Amino acid sequence: MIQRFMIPGARGSSVVERPAELLYMCLAEGSQSEMPRAMHRHDDRAEIVFIREGEGTHIIGGREYRTRRGDVLIYNSGVLHDESARAEVGIGAYCCGFRHLKLKGLPVNHLVPDQGRPVLASGEHHDAIEGLMRLLYERVGQGEAEVCHHLLQALIQLVGRLLERPEPRLEVPGYDLGQEVRRYLDEHYAEVLDLAGLAARFKVSPYHLAHRFKAAVGCAPIHYLIRRRIGEAQSLLIHTRLDVAAVAERVGYRHASYFTTAFRRVVGVTPGDYRRRYLND
Numbered sequence: 359m360i361q362r363f364m365i366p367g368a369r370g371s372s373v374v375e376r377p378a379e380l381l382y383m384c385l386a387e388g389s390q391s392e393m394p395r396a397m398h399r400h401d402d403r404a405e406i407v408f409i410r411e412g413e414g415t416h417i418i419g420g421r422e423y424r425t426r427r428g429d430v431l432i433y434n435s436g437v438l439h440d441e442s443a444r445a446e447v448g449i450g451a452y453c454c455g456f457r458h459l460k461l462k463g464l465p466v467n468h469l470v471p472d473q474g475r476p477v478l479a480s481g482e483h484h485d486a487i488e489g490l491m492r493l494l495y496e497r498v499g500q501g502e503a504e505v506c507h508h509l510l511q512a513l514i515q516l517v518g519r520l521l522e523r524p525e526p527r528l529e530v531p532g533y534d535l536g537q538e539v540r541r542y543l544d545e546h547y548a549e550v551l552d553l554a555g556l557a558a559r560f561k562v563s564p565y566h567l568a569h570r571f572k573a574a575v576g577c578a579p580i581h582y583l584i585r586r587r588i589g590e591a592q593s594l595l596i597h598t599r600l601d602v603a604a605v606a607e608r609v610g611y612r613h614a615s616y617f618t619t620a621f622r623r624v625v626g627v628t629p630g631d632y633r634r635r636y637l638n639d
Contacts (some may be wrong), residue, residue, distance in 0.1 A: 372518035376466075378404075378459035380510045383495045387411075387450035393625050393632065394442035397582075397589030400435060403457040404467040406517060407431040408480070408491050412449035415442050417585075418476040420540045422576025425449075430478045430487060430517060435467035437476070438544060440585050452491035456510060469514070470521060478520040487516055535560065536574025539567060543579065547586040548610040553579060587611070588624045595633040602629045 381403055387410070397417070413426045417440040418433065425431065433439050443449035460466050470476060480487050490513045497505045539556060556579060557564040571579045587609040594605045606617035606629075621629050 372469075372515055372521075373462035374460070374511070374514070375462055376458055376460035377507070378456040378510055378514060380494070380498070380506050381455040381457055382453075383491075383498045384453040384455075385451075385495055386453065387448075393627065393635075395440070395589070396442075396592060396624055397438055397440045397586040398593050399438045400433070400455070402435065402467075403455050404435050404459060404469060405431075405433040405456075406454045406469070406513065407433070408452045408454075408487055410450040410452065410488060412447045412451075413444045414449045415444075416440065416477070417576065417582075419472070420537055420544075420575055423477045425477060428480045428484050430480050430520060432469045432476045432478070432517070434469060434472070434476075435465075437472075438586075438589075440589060452488075452495060454491065454494060454510070454513065459514065469517060474521070478517070478523075480520065483516055483519060487513070490516065534574055535562065535567065535570040536572070539571050539579060540575050540582065543583050543586060547583060547590070548608065550610070551583060584620055585624060588621055591617070591621060591629065592625070592632065595629055596636055605629065 407430070409425055409427055409429045409431070411427050413424070416423050416425050416431060417438075418431065419437050419439070431439075441449075457467060459469070461468065464471065490509055494506055494509050494513070497509065539560060542556075542559075543551070553564045553568060557567045560567060562570075568578060571582070575582060590609045591605050594600055594608060598605075600608065602618070603614040606612075606614045609617070611617035611620070618628055621632070625632055627635065
């Protein structure tokens with residue numbers, strides 16, 4: 359028999375000033391990963407996503423990441439994120455949503471600083487993180503609130519271990535045109551915008567603006583704008599009773615037919631089908 363003892367006074371890697379309250383657990387796999395969840399954010403919660411299998415592309419906080427099996431994704435409250443799987447392999451993932459978390463030195467519902475790493479390789483903690491996610495998903499389904507509370511706190515501490523690893527030093531310029539344009543699109547996505555107008559506003563050529571945006575974010579500015587609009591549309595379709603024409607106008611499309619075409623191109627189904635399929639799952 360081998361005994362292991364706790365070190366007296368040992369504390370977790372993250373100093374918790376207020377514990378998190380679990381809101382939901384999701385398991386996405388198979389056909390569910392075929393419908394991308396475009397640009398959106400949660401102002402009242404944070405999320406931890408664990409990729410069980412597959413590969414994809416995620417834009418988090420204005421930067422694009424290639425993600426794969428074993429990655430842990432952190433969505434702080436208020437951070438825009440965009441999720442899409444590689445069509446030929448898909449993605450299977452757990453998603454854990456929670457609120458009220460307060461870690462020392464960070465705003466409420468933040469697991470990492472605003473300039474910190476939102477994508478982490480689970481490495482040697484892969485099995486433990488997947489096991490905690492699986493248990494949380496199972497126990498939520500059984501209504502075991504107290505068990506879920508403690509499992510969530512353990513998950514947060516384990517993710518904190520990943521954040522202790524040395525972070526590569528990156529050169530951060532004082533002014534990044536691509537990120538400035540991205541922030542402008544995030545706030546003005548519902549307005550009439552095109553590449554020429556953006557270039558004129560930032561006093562550069564369209565080619566230069568597109569080049570700097572692609573270098574900073576990982577995609578073309580108009581591609582980002584479309585996904586930003588479609589992401590907001592998905593949220594409106596899920597959480598409101600607005601009809602499709604009203605949703606289209608709310609996110610910047612003056613003609614519902616153009617909106618439906620763009621939505622189908624990004625998500626793979628029409629807005630009406632998306633609403634029905636999502637609410638019926």
